[in-house]
Amino acid sequence: MERTVLLVDDSVVARMGLKKILRESSFAVVEAASGEDALAKVDQGLEPDLVFLDLTMPGMGGLNALRELRRRRPELPVVVVTADIQKATIQEAMDAGASEVLPKPAERGSVMAALARAGLA
């Protein structure tokens, strides 16, 4: 069965990089340009196997989206991918329920390792 990953980032370019890695590893990819967009897709029935989520986004932002995703789908692995690599930010993301935090730009090795830790690769 094809596994689905939800990419949440306001940057088209950031999504492009991750999408390339995931498609080459035979994942189906669904994109969302904001936290609101991601939540709407989940509310409409999307059942991703994993989410890659940016933090610095307009609107509700990544942290609030993370908390909402966690509330709706407590078992869903959410990997935060962020340019903000301050210790306090990483801790905040983990406290909000991130499975792990990867620094941007996410490299193939770290993406595949995160998928493996989630039991998807």
Add this chain to the structure above:
Amino acid sequence: MPGSSFDALELDALKELMNLGFGRAAANLSELMDLHVVLSVPRVELVPIEELASYVANEVDDPKSFNVVEQFFLGNFEGTSFLLLPEEEGRRLVEMLAGGDTDSDNPLDSLESETIIEIGNIIIGACVSKVAELLGDVVTYLPPRFATGALDRELLERYVQPGPGMALVLKTLFRFERRDVFGLLFLVTTDSGLAWLKRAVSSWLESLS
């Protein structure tokens, strides 16, 4: 004009590069000051150089009194960066970094202005170097310069000479959590760097697709 041919995807790429660069700057600064820097979504715009001073002045709510740290960077990615801090917020940064209180009735002394220059140097250096690195370039820097005063055309034109052409303006707002301090960072690369920047961004995009 090379700058006018940046399409939406290329501008998005520049915004993401700025995001990555500022992420590095924030990490360096937070380690130095033991503070959490709250990042904002960067903005990228093309502005006619002759309108640049007015553009920057319009970006701030109260242009009365600002500290400005300006630094020129050289390389294929070449331009001027300046960090704008409202004067009172600059004082708070100095107090946070150096300890003690500054005398708000008097201008910053040399040690205090050096502290602001150092903060500017960290932010500008990390941000510019990260952007250059991601685009396969290495930049060098001229020593930073410091000024204080009303944020008017006269002050800004010390750094950006009016002339023909377009400037690429990358702007971000940063806030220090729980300290109510904000600043604005602008990177301005002019005509000489724009054609190179466009090629470098195109190559980066190709590597992602």
